[in-house]
Amino acid sequence: MSLTKMPTAGTPYVFSDMFHAKIGLFQSDRVFSKFGDILKEYLNVENLLFINSGTTANYIIYKVLKQLRQRADQVEIILPAYTAPSLLLPIEAEGLTPVLVDIDPITFNLDTTNVAEKLNSKTLAVMPVHMFGLPCEVESLLKLTDGSDIFILEDGASALGTTVNNRHIGTTAPFGFYSLNRGKNVSTLAGGIIVWKNDDYSELFQQYVNELTTLPALAQFIMFLKFVGLSLAVRPFPYTLMSPIVSKFKYTTLHSHFDSFKYTTMQAALGVNLWKRIDFLTNQRVKNGLSLSGIFQNRPGYRIATIPEGANVAFNQFPVIVENLETRKLLINRLFDAGIETTTLYDHPLHHIFPELSESGNDPYSNATYLAEHLLLFPPHAQIGSRIISKIQEVIDTVG
Ligand SMILES: Cc1ncc(COP(=O)(O)O)c(C=O)c1O
Structure with a gap:
């Protein structure tokens, strides 16, 4: 019987992360560009924006797709039958319809060979999800929908850092997103990243992000305190001691709601420091x-x-x-x-x-x-x- 427990997830934070996060509380919006430039270089993408969560990233992509679609009855989003149930929330919020496809028992990801039979005039987008960090095959979906008005968006929420032939997952399709939530590959407590290829859509994405509210100073400070708590909670010894409290913060019920707001300077400053490692x-x-x-x-x-x-x-x-x-x-x-x-x-x-x-x-x-x-x-x-x-x-x- 071991006396200390190793947590299931967690970015190991160091003291300088806390220091940078604290300084970040007082930094200007320029820290977003700084973190953005680091990530653009890391992911090798031209266009990228931060928001409060992967769910909001997904939600904003749907908003943009609705603006870009050819017909108002394009409402169907194809996604795997085994994935995060929270992915249904932005679909519902945008009045869209989820259409499921089975997973492939060899890859544990969306069975791309079963997608063709689900495509029809109502299909707005197909969303391959890179589950567990494992890359889902995207190229065949791009080929399948080539020349049509169907969009492909990649959910890289739990796969930040995975590459295929040196290319980051999430950057093959025209749209993609990642999560920086706790428990994800790298975490700024929470957060989301949207990436897209076509510069023509940049204004639209920026407009939707600008419309989001900024968290008040007190809420940002509380977020910083939560980050300090998380940085302790992911270490085995404090985790073991704090386990009864930590278990209260674990997601055990299905989400029925999501909030959308702007990413914070505290998180961006933390991200800049994290990316050094x-x-x-x-x-x-x-x-x-x-x-x-x-x-x-x-x-x-x-x-x-x-x-x-x-x-x-x-x-x-x-x-x-x-x-x-x-x-x-x-x-x-x-x-x-x-x-x-x-x-x-x-x-x-x-x-x-x-x-x-x-x-x-x-x-x-x-x-x-x-x-x-x-x-x-x-x-x-x-x-x-x-x-x-x-x-x-x-x-x-x-x-x-
Ligand atoms: C596959 C997948 N997509 C999207 C999300 C949503 O990300 P966030 O928690 O940042 O809203 C999650 C979160 O668990 C996820 O696992």
């Missing part, structure tokens, strides 16, 4: 993912996603399908006793949470259902080192 933070996720792959690859009773050729995967969580649900339960408990917290994330696919999204038939998205029910997620963040990986190996070896 971006290669370390990302490489650790890649390295830990490869070590975890080594543990589960070809092990009977377990399945892991196939990593596409040329991909460098910055895992947000390392997903494993555990065929036997009793084994999964046992593993969760044994790993917990060894000080390693795992998660099962969303226990249900979208069409089970919202049955109205289900087409007729037994289970139209059975791969998504199986993934949701058998998934076990291992933490690959930068605080996980070889000692924890060996402990995981030991537990898996004893459970079998």
Whole structure:
């Protein structure tokens, strides 16, 4: 039994992060351009804006797509049946309709070969989601919709840092977004990034972001205090002590609402400092993912996603399908006793949470259902080192 617990997620913050965040409270808007320039160079994109969350980023992209669409009855958004349920909120807020596609059991991501049959004159956009940090194939979707009035937007919320042939995911399609929320690959407590290719849309994006409210000074200060709390809570020792309090801040219920407001200077200043360590933070996720792959690859009773050729995967969580649900339960408990917290994330696919999204038939998205029910997620963040990986190996070896 281990006395300290390793949290499931968390950017390891250092003292200078707190210092820069605090200074950021008093900085001018110029810090947005500074962080923006760093990210433009990092992602190799021309156009980018920050907002308060990945959800708001997604919401603003829908607003822009509605302005750009050819016909008012283009309302359908195609997305995978297993993904973050919160993705339905901006779809609903913009009066759009979600259309689900099953996931591919080999990649754990949207099955791109099933998209064609869902396209019709009402389709506004297809949204491949790069789940767990794993890259979803985007090029075939671009080819499929080439010459049509259907847009492709990439959800890179949990995959910031993943590249395929040295190109960042989220930057292949005309539109993409990322999340800087707690628990994501790099976090400024919360935050979202929108990227788009065509300069002609820049004014429209800027206009929607300008319309958002600025958080009052007191709310920004409270946000800073929350960041200080988070920076302690993601370290194993304080996490263990604070665990009863931290559990209250974990998302356990479905979101039914989202707020949209401007990104803050505190967060941008923190981001500038965090990006000095971006290669370390990302490489650790890649390295830990490869070590975890080594543990589960070809092990009977377990399945892991196939990593596409040329991909460098910055895992947000390392997903494993555990065929036997009793084994999964046992593993969760044994790993917990060894000080390693795992998660099962969303226990249900979208069409089970919202049955109205289900087409007729037994289970139209059975791969998504199986993934949701058998998934076990291992933490690959930068605080996980070889000692924890060996402990995981030991537990898996004893459970079998
Ligand atoms: C795949 C995916 N997309 C979008 C989001 C929304 O991002 P945010 O939490 O920053 O609103 C999340 C958050 O959990 C996510 O996992």
